[in-house]
Amino acid sequence: MLTAQWLYSLSGCVLLAIGLRAAWLHTGLLHRIIALNVMGSGVFMILIAIAYRGPGTAPDPVPHALVLTGIVVAVSATALALALARRLTAEHSDE
Amino acid sequence: MNTLAFLIIDILLLIAILGLAWAALASRDERRSTILFMAFGLLLAIAWGRLMAPDVALAEAAIGAGLSGALLLAAIRIPGPSPTAAEVSGDSTVAQPKAQPALRGVITVASLALAGSLIWALSDAFLDNPPNDALAQAVFANIETSGVSNPVTAVLLNFRAYDTLLELAVLLTAVLGILAMGQARPVYAHAGIIFNSLVHWMVPLLILTAGYLLWVGAHAPGGAFQAGATLAAAGVMLRLAGRDRIGLPGPALLRPAIAVGVGVFLLVGLIMLALGRPFLGYPPAWAGTLILIIESAAMLAIAATLLLAFLGGEPRSAASFSMTAPNPAEKPQC
Numbered sequence: 261m262l263t264a265q266w267l268y269s270l271s272g273c274v275l276l277a278i279g280l281r282a283a284w285l286h287t288g289l290l291h292r293i294i295a296l297n298v299m300g301s302g303v304f305m306i307l308i309a310i311a312y313r314g315p316g317t318a319p320d321p322v323p324h325a326l327v328l329t330g331i332v333v334a335v336s337a338t339a340l341a342l343a344l345a346r347r348l349t350a351e352h353s354d355e
Numbered sequence: 356m357n358t359l360a361f362l363i364i365d366i367l368l369l370i371a372i373l374g375l376a377w378a379a380l381a382s383r384d385e386r387r388s389t390i391l392f393m394a395f396g397l398l399l400a401i402a403w404g405r406l407m408a409p410d411v412a413l414a415e416a417a418i419g420a421g422l423s424g425a426l427l428l429a430a431i432r433i434p435g436p437s438p439t440a441a442e443v444s445g446d447s448t449v450a451q452p453k454a455q456p457a458l459r460g461v462i463t464v465a466s467l468a469l470a471g472s473l474i475w476a477l478s479d480a481f482l483d484n485p486p487n488d489a490l491a492q493a494v495f496a497n498i499e500t501s502g503v504s505n506p507v508t509a510v511l512l513n514f515r516a517y518d519t520l521l522e523l524a525v526l527l528t529a530v531l532g533i534l535a536m537g538q539a540r541p542v543y544a545h546a547g548i549i550f551n552s553l554v555h556w557m558v559p560l561l562i563l564t565a566g567y568l569l570w571v572g573a574h575a576p577g578g579a580f581q582a583g584a585t586l587a588a589a590g591v592m593l594r595l596a597g598r599d600r601i602g603l604p605g606p607a608l609l610r611p612a613i614a615v616g617v618g619v620f621l622l623v624g625l626i627m628l629a630l631g632r633p634f635l636g637y638p639p640a641w642a643g644t645l646i647l648i649i650e651s652a653a654m655l656a657i658a659a660t661l662l663l664a665f666l667g668g669e670p671r672s673a674a675s676f677s678m679t680a681p682n683p684a685e686k687p688q689c
Contacts, residue, residue, distance in 0.1 A: 263358075264365055268406065269477050271369045275376055277470035282380035284462045290385050290427065294392050297423060298376050301399055304411075306477070310486050312406045315361070319407045320491040321506035325515060327411050328507065329522045332580055332657070335418050335426070336529035339664030342430040343536040346667060350537070 268309035275302030289345040293338055300334045364405065372398050389427040396420025409576035410507045413568070417584035422661055425591050429540065429665060502642025503573040511578065512646045516635045520624070523616045523653060530613050530660040539666035545597035554596045561589035569654050573643065579650035583657025590662040603662055603670065613663065616656025620649050 279299030283292050304327045311323035372395060379391035396419045403412035494506050494514065501509035511519050546554065565585040572578030586602075593601040604612045623645055624635040632638065637645045663670075 263362060264406065265481070266478075267365050267369060268402070269481075270474055271373060273470040273473040273477070274373060276473065277466040278373070278376050278380060280469060281462055281466040284466075285459060286380070288385070290430065291380065291388060294388055294427065295380055297392065297419075298380065298395070301376075301395070301419070304415075305399075305402070306473075308403060308406050308408050308411060310481070311408070315357075315407075318491075318495075318506070320486070320488070321494055321510050322490045322515075324408050324411050324507045325510040325518075327408070328414050328511060328578075328580060329518060331411070331414050331419050332522060333525050335423050336526045336660065336664070338423055339426055339661075340529040340532045342426055343533040343664070343667060346430060347536045 262312065262314055264314075265309045265312055268312070269306050272302045272305030272309060275299070275305060278302075289341075289348070293341050293345070296341075297334060297338060300330065304330055361405075368398065368402055368405065372402060385431045386428070389424060389431065392427065393420050393424035396423065410505070410572075410578060410581070413576060413581040414584065417581055417588065418661075422584055422587060422591070422665070425665060429667065500639040500642070502637065502639065502644075502646050505572060505574055505576065505578070507576075508572050508578050508646070512649060513637065513642060516620075516624075516649075519653075520617065520620045520635070523620060523656060526657065526660045527613060527617050530663050533664055533667070534669050537668045539668045539670050542599045543595060543597045546595070550596055554592055557592055558589045561585055561592070565589070565654065565658075569650055570647075572650065573646070579653040580657060582650075583654040584661065586654065586658035587661035587665070590658065591665050594662075594665065601662060603659060606670070609659070609663075609670070613656055613659045616653045619652035623649055 276299050279295045279297075279302060282295035283299065286292050286295060307323040307327050307330075311320040313319050375391055375395040375398060379388045379395055382388045382391065397416060400412045400416035400420060403409075403415055494510055497514070498504065498506055498509050501513040503509050503513070565582040568577040568585060569579060569582035570577075572582070590601040590603070603609060623637075627636050628634050630638075
């Protein structure tokens, strides 16, 4: 396994842990959404690290496609979560 | 020497990325968290570039950092009067009830344990043998028949086109949920002369860049998602400048516009079925053209979806879809 793969997979796992801890501990909705996004970025980092083959060789394109899909799905989930949060806030402030 | 340089770059980049992630999540202020998160996303894009993933880097910079950040910033509310609303929205001026130290310790240990087990699993799988190359070999062996020469586009829109179809369906579901949540946010104040001039320059360039990214995705990094995000960025700029009409079609055409991505994709797949080929099995001679058609529809759908997400809901009534009439007391804008 290349050094770069090692480094980046490790960091991906650490990002996952950071995001998970924050998602658990924070009570603010926005912070939780950001934490989920950070977790997602950690997973993407692991995938792209696995796809890396060194400076001379072409990388594996399949994990890249997976991550591309993942980025778009993550942003649409974030958008829906923010719309729900906005509606929640509106409902609570009307009481 | 080369490897040493890369190693130093990697270590510095990763320290910065992890530091930004920690700072973004440790900050109490919502706005600061969001800005740090955007910086985190941009550094992540550089990391993808370093790992030879330029398509992903483009998408991360445009969607992950840019549009996610814009969505988050637009969602930050000014602190409301009632404590209930503040608690729900995570307002930083109200003291958050902190979990007991024991619970925080348990959660930290659990997260570390998860990371540790993942690291162990990864090293167990990859330390002795390199990652399996079978899929990559299959892609490069068949890329001649895929209709494009960019392997990532080939995987996304030909070899695993079904996944992309479902991804567009996920986008559609999200935007339907957003439309169901309520009306769009009120329009911003009309921009001053400097921002207006910037918008006059940037929006046509962004539209041109989107078209270029769509076209070049067949043989170089790029593609429908990056192009759609660039178009959405143009719409966001118009919105921030106070325009009410931001290029979205009127109410009658809005729903067809966001459904056109999935619709065209499905249509092509079903036509392939009708021709006796497998679902989404393009004939090699037509593959390039079909991919371009699908990508164009997907680009429009993605742009419309992201714009609607930024608006925050159903655009207001048809009457508001004209340019806001200028205040007669205002100086004429350029």
